[in-house]
Amino acid sequence: MPRSESIPRMHKVFLFGLFNKLVFLATAMSLAAFLSFGALSQADPVGHERQSSYALMSPDTKAMQDDPLLNPAxxxxxxxxxxxxxxxxxxxxxxxxxxxxxxxxxxxxxxxxxxxxxxxxxxxxxxxxxxxxxxxxxxxxxxxxxxxxxxxxxxxxxQSKGMPITVERTPANEAALVSGQRLFNQRMGQLNLSCAQCHAERSGQKLAGNPIPQAHPTAYPIYRLEWQAVGSLERRLRNCLVGVRAEPYAFGSAELLELELFLAWRARAMPLESPGVRP
Ligand code: HEC
Ligand code: HEC
Missing domain, CATH: 1.10.760.10 (Cytochrome c-like domain)
Incomplete structure (x- = not known):
């Protein structure tokens, strides 16, 4: 009876997604409260020990990415x-x-x-x-x-899987790169948090029991378990913007492009994993 089976399953997926969002929001809010006190000292991990989110994933999720027969993407x-x-x-x-x-x-x-x-x-x-x-x-x-x-x-x-990201700072991309960096460091949303506060200063620490990654865009497009679908880096960035209660930039907007450029440059020389799997 596929019909009576599929309904509870959809509920489960929906509730799981909702639960994740609530947990993200609750922890992000306490993080916002916490950050508004003490000074931040931890440096951006770029330059030393950059790490793909792959390293933070469970053995099952890693296996799903590694084996093309298991990878839904x-x-x-x-x-x-x-x-x-x-x-x-x-x-x-x-x-x-x-x-x-x-x-x-x-x-x-x-x-x-x-x-x-x-x-x-x-x-x-x-x-x-x-x-x-x-x-x-x-x-x-x-x-x-x-x-x-x-x-x-x-x-x-x-076709670039395993190859290093080659985005460099050039006279042609300089202005967009600087804008992307400014956006990355700018506090936004009702939670008043910047990307850097989570992904540079707090990376490796836990948010709702899950590790905060460094946000290197090495695996896009990804199959995301929470989406139960393949999606782009822009979709992922919009999720983070919604997470801090900011109005997400539109798909194809200059802001998302500049952020993507900055993230790719920040991840330069790291190998591409596309298509990746993420939780
Ligand atoms: C009539 C010829 C033509 C067709 C058809 C075409 N392209 Fe292109 N493509 C080009 C040219 C010429 C460039 C060089 C950049 C430019 O001037 O747009 C390019 C550039 C690219 C690049 C960037 C290459 C680089 O080294 O930066 C990608 C990726 C690409 N095309 C993908 C596609 C895909 C996917 C399709 C099919 C949906 C497609 N192209 C159809 C002519 C074509
Ligand atoms: C409150 C903390 C927080 C803020 C602020 C935040 N993010 Fe995230 N971000 C996360 C968490 C947690 C994950 C991964 C867990 C998940 O799937 O939700 C993530 C995932 C990502 C990923 C996916 C990395 C991968 O391997 O696929 C990228 C890229 C990213 N964020 C970029 C950004 C950008 C750019 C901003 C600012 C516009 C931002 N984030 C703001 C917490 C945050």
Whole structure:
């Protein structure tokens, strides 16, 4: 009887998600209260001992990421592989028509994003894919967080698995990088907390019994157990903004892009794990 089984399961998932959010909020509030007292001294861990959130995960979750047969994001990668060959748009071109074999042409590419293009525009990997859709294929962009956009970005990112992030500070990205750093250090939301207060000063400490990671974007797009779905780094960042009771920046906004750029630069030289699994 699949119907009577599926209802309690959905409730369980919903309640689990709700519980997590409440716990996040309650602990974040006590953290906010705590932080508004004493001075903060711990330095940003960048420069020494940077660590992927992978290191903080349970053996089961690690195994899920490591084994493509267990990793639910493998479906997205396989969908992306099919889409890569699919002809679309007025120009009758597939990604492969121009880029050929992705295992060759896309090797290391995801590790270099976000990136400023020749026109001076800062693009995330998904922004670049959509620009190829509109300008090169002559068709409509994929919606943010849509299945095909996540699938193509998982497929392209997977070609850089194990390769180091190559985002460096350049004259072209300097201004956006500085803005991203400013946003990372700026207190926000009703809880009046900055990203840095959790992810630099408190990383490794516990929030609701879970360790606070350093927030290196090494595994995107991810399959997140709490979402029961594949999602982007932007979706993850919006979760943290909601967590501190801030109005989340819109998908594709300059703020999210600048934060992504800053996080990638902060994680430079760390290996990509895409597609990752996160709790
Ligand atoms: C008609 C040719 C054409 C098609 C079709 C096309 N692209 Fe591109 N793509 C380009 C060109 C040219 C560039 C170089 C950057 C630019 O000027 O946009 C590029 C750049 C890229 C990059 C960044 C490469 C780098 O080294 O920074 C990615 C990723 C990418 N394309 C993905 C895709 C995907 C995914 C599709 C299919 C949805 C696609 N492209 C379809 C021509 C194409
Ligand atoms: C109250 C503390 C707190 C604040 C403030 C906060 N986060 Fe987070 N963030 C977390 C926790 C806890 C997790 C991981 C646990 C989870 O899944 O909720 C996380 C996860 C992340 C991750 C995922 C890392 C990975 O390996 O996938 C990124 C990236 C991130 N945060 C970035 C940010 C940014 C950028 C900001 C500021 C806009 C921010 N966070 C604000 C607590 C916080």
């Amino acid at each position: 493998t479906f997205a990668v396989l969908d992306g592989q099919v889409l890569w060959q699919e002809v679309a748009g007025k120009k009758n071109q597939s990604c492969a028509s121009c880029h050929g074999d992705a295992t060759v042409s896309m090797k290391g590419v995801a590790a270099s994003f976000p990136k400023v293009n020749a026109a001076g525009q800062l693009l995330s990997l998904t922004g670049q894919i959509n620009q190829c859709r509109t300008e090169r294929q002559g068709t409509t962009p994929f919606a943010f967080e849509s299945k095909p956009l996540l699938a193509l970005s998982a497929f392209v990112a997977n």
